Amino acid sequence: MSYKSFIEEEFKKNNWVPVADSFKDMEGDNVLIFTHDDPDGLTAGVILKKLVEEIGGKVTVKLPPTYELDEGLLDSELAKDDYDAVIVSDKGTMGYYDDYVGKVDKFIVIDHHPPIGEVKECLLINPNVGAYYGCSTSYMAHMLMTYLGYESKYDDYMALVGLKGDWAVKPAMDDISDYVKDFYQERITGTFDNLIKKIESRPTMFEFMQREVTTLVNQISELYFALGGGGFQYFYNDRDSDLADLDHALFSFEVMEDQRENFNYSRWNTLDDFIDDTTDPKKVIKIFDYFKSDWEKTMKLFSGKTDLIETFGNTDIYKFEGENILLMPMAGSIYNNDLSEKSGDNEVLFIMINAEPAGGVHFSLRATSPNIHAGKICSNLSALLVEKFGHKDQITGGGHPFAAECKTRNSGVSYEDALEVFNNLLEDMKTVAGTEDIAKAKELGLDYITE
Numbered sequence: 001m002s003y004k005s006f007i008e009e010e011f012k013k014n015n016w017v018p019v020a021d022s023f024k025d026m027e028g029d030n031v032l033i034f035t036h037d038d039p040d041g042l043t044a045g046v047i048l049k050k051l052v053e054e055i056g057g058k059v060t061v062k063l064p065p066t067y068e069l070d071e072g073l074l075d076s077e078l079a080k081d082d083y084d085a086v087i088v089s090d091k092g093t094m095g096y097y098d099d100y101v102g103k104v105d106k107f108i109v110i111d112h113h114p115p116i117g118e119v120k121e122c123l124l125i126n127p128n129v130g131a132y133y134g135c136s137t138s139y140m141a142h143m144l145m146t147y148l149g150y151e152s153k154y155d156d157y158m159a160l161v162g163l164k165g166d167w168a169v170k171p172a173m174d175d176i177s178d179y180v181k182d183f184y185q186e187r188i189t190g191t192f193d194n195l196i197k198k199i200e201s202r203p204t205m206f207e208f209m210q211r212e213v214t215t216l217v218n219q220i221s222e223l224y225f226a227l228g229g230g231g232f233q234y235f236y237n238d239r240d241s242d243l244a245d246l247d248h249a250l251f252s253f254e255v256m257e258d259q260r261e262n263f264n265y266s267r268w269n270t271l272d273d274f275i276d277d278t279t280d281p282k283k284v285i286k287i288f289d290y291f292k293s294d295w296e297k298t299m300k301l302f303s304g305k306t307d308l309i310e311t312f313g314n315t316d317i318y319k320f321e322g323e324n325i326l327l328m329p330m331a332g333s334i335y336n337n338d339l340s341e342k343s344g345d346n347e348v349l350f351i352m353i354n355a356e357p358a359g360g361v362h363f364s365l366r367a368t369s370p371n372i373h374a375g376k377i378c379s380n381l382s383a384l385l386v387e388k389f390g391h392k393d394q395i396t397g398g399g400h401p402f403a404a405e406c407k408t409r410n411s412g413v414s415y416e417d418a419l420e421v422f423n424n425l426l427e428d429m430k431t432v433a434g435t436e437d438i439a440k441a442k443e444l445g446l447d448y449i450t451e
């Protein structure tokens with residue numbers, strides 16, 4: 001199928017035509033875009049901003065550090081100007097966004113995350129309501145602009161970078177999600193071959209299933225991640241006086257925007273060529289060097305201080321404890337690969353525990369199989385912590401079988417207390433693993449125990 005026919009079908013099938021129509025009359029509109037501050041959110045923001053401007057609207061972009069759009073933030077931004085439309089991009093599809101609908105003439109959500117709650121009132125484009133397709137918000141924005149008749153090589157490139165940032169395309173492994181195949185074949189292959197060609201170079205954060213080869217688009221997406229703080233606000237303001245006042249997310253966004261004018265992609269053979277083409281190569285290099293050295297530091301700490309603490313079924317449980325660990329969940333996903341090699345035929349669950357500089361404790365879990373449900377462990381852990389110490393507003397935990405987080409934030413729970421609760425939970429899991437009580441096992445996330 002052609003990319004355009006695919007889009008036509010998707011817009012009809014999913015009832016996205018009214019959303020597209022709401023863009024058609026944005027000429028003269030004052031539009032406020034909130035987008036996620038990770039590479040997918042940033043690239044989606046670049047595409048959507050250009051689209052609205054092409055239509056004739058005026059755009060303000062906000063890159064708040066919280067993933068979900070907070071009502072207080074929305075209200076305070078709306079109070080600053082007379083807006084006709086709000087676009088919320090790559091910031092989740094939350095049921096409560098319906099409560100925001102009356103605040104402005106058009107309230108539009110463009111996203112690809114599985115919804116939390118049900119969205120009925122918002123103008124919504126999200127293919128992952130009741131299904132799961134590997135894609136990204138940059139790609140949904142690209143589908144929208146293409147549906148509306150706009151084409152630009154720069155936006156093809158932006159969509160690709162966002163897809164890479166959200167792991168929906170793995171050109172180094174020839175693994176392209178079905179949902180983006182027509183786009184990839186028509187717009188990427190044959191045009192951006194230099195970006196998707198396999199190269200031997202330092203493995204990026206995306207090389208978690210193999211470390212032999214990477215691609216330039218992997219490198220570029222990782223660089224944008226580093227510049228913008230990756231959606232985790234890994235900022236370098238305190239490292240260097242040159243960076244003291246830098247707004248990282250905005251800097252990453254501007255680096256993307258500035259390249260639209262003079263898009264020299266065919267000259268990019270290495271990441272250095274790409275960096276040379278940015279507006280402020282010196283600053284880009286400085287930030288990227290900090291990122292790379294933090295990454296190496298964390299990997300070294302992992303390899304020196306990670307212990308095998310338990311084996312449940314065929315899953316080895318590894319634990320790492322540290323203090324002020326930088327880039328922890330992402331580096332942990334990559335280190336999981338090393339643990340997996342160590343464990344041979346066994347699966348791996350890697351538990352990272354970080355004493356954060358502000359006082360909170362961050363538990364981050366990464367698994368190679370769904371045998372032990374990381375999300376259940378984190379939600380159980382947070383429930384136990386809340387039961388004992390209160391602060392339901394500060395202590396949160398949850399996730400999916402392969403990746404989950406629990407954070408105590410400003411609850412004031414000490415590291416020792418949090419660890420004790422975690423150790424008790426682990427003891428309970430050990431007991432249940434021994435008795436094979438199926439109901440209890442399910443509760444505790446020992447999903448490999450079945451009848």
Ligand SMILES: [Mn+2]
Nearest residue numbers: 040090137166
């Ligand atoms: Mn995304």
